[in-house]
Amino acid sequence: MGKRKKGKVVVDVSGTPSSVGALGSSLAHALKAKGFSTSAQPAPKKPLAADTPQRLVEALLRACPKLQVHHERKGRGGKTVTMVGSFTPLSEEERARIATEMGKALGCGVFVEGEQIVLQGNQVARVRAWLN
Numbered sequence: 001m002g003k004r005k006k007g008k009v010v011v012d013v014s015g016t017p018s019s020v021g022a023l024g025s026s027l028a029h030a031l032k033a034k035g036f037s038t039s040a041q042p043a044p045k046k047p048l049a050a051d052t053p054q055r056l057v058e059a060l061l062r063a064c065p066k067l068q069v070h071h072e073r074k075g076r077g078g079k080t081v082t083m084v085g086s087f088t089p090l091s092e093e094e095r096a097r098i099a100t101e102m103g104k105a106l107g108c109g110v111f112v113e114g115e116q117i118v119l120q121g122n123q124v125a126r127v128r129a130w131l132n
Contacts, residue, residue: 053101057131060098063089067131071122082123085116105130 099117103110109120
């Protein structure tokens with residue numbers, strides 16, 4: 001294989017001969033022709049969703065004022081898990097949503113087991129901090 005020649009690559013979108021300096025303007029014209037905006041204005045900010053993690057935690061604490069947080073190894077092949085429990089007033093879907101948010105916030109594996117949320121590893125201090 002031979003050596004490739006190094007040089008500038010000029011892309012002509014409009015079909016007319018262009019130089020490197022005119023590339024930006026011809027690209028802008030092509031984008032405008034396709035209906036795109038070329039202004040440098042930032043996109044409008046989306047309003048906050050009604051179900052932010054903070055609101056989920058607040059709803060959890062209102063529905064379940066007393067939660068048990070502990071870690072155990074029993075029956076898990078020597079692996080430590082953190083149990084956050086007694087979510088009896090909440091539905092299965094609400095428990096799953098809270099578990100998902102908790103897993104994202106803490107960066108660990110999480111699943112729902114009965115009426116408890118199970119997190120992988122000893123996360124007791126981090127769960128308590130997240131709930132407060």
